Amino acid sequence: DCQVATSISEEPDLGAIWIDPGNRSLVIERHQLVQGMEVIDLQGRAVLPTQRPTGRTTDLSALPSGVYLFRMWSEGGVVVRRMFLE
Numbered sequence: 001d002c003q004v005a006t007s008i009s010e011e012p013d014l015g016a017i018w019i020d021p022g023n024r025s026l027v028i029e030r031h032q033l034v035q036g037m038e039v040i041d042l043q044g045r046a047v048l049p050t051q052r053p054t055g056r057t058t059d060l061s062a063l064p065s066g067v068y069l070f071r072m073w074s075e076g077g078v079v080v081r082r083m084f085l086e
Helices: none
Strands: 017-020 025-028 036-041 046-051 057-059 066-074 077-085
Antiparallel strands (some): 017 025, 025 057, 036 046, 036 066
């Protein structure tokens, strides 16, 4: 017998997620649902420690400009966004 998984899990609805270039912060509309978050550079290094957002915005001012992966998880699953920080 061979079994094959045929379902694809949907990512959790965290609302809009974007970078505010004015104050170099990550904005998560439904931040209260996020249980943890990490920021990863394109070399695969975690550049911000794993944390739980304490508010709608997370300060990114310590990071140099570049492309980052933002990995957030909640009870509903994992969301990964690739975004450019100016």
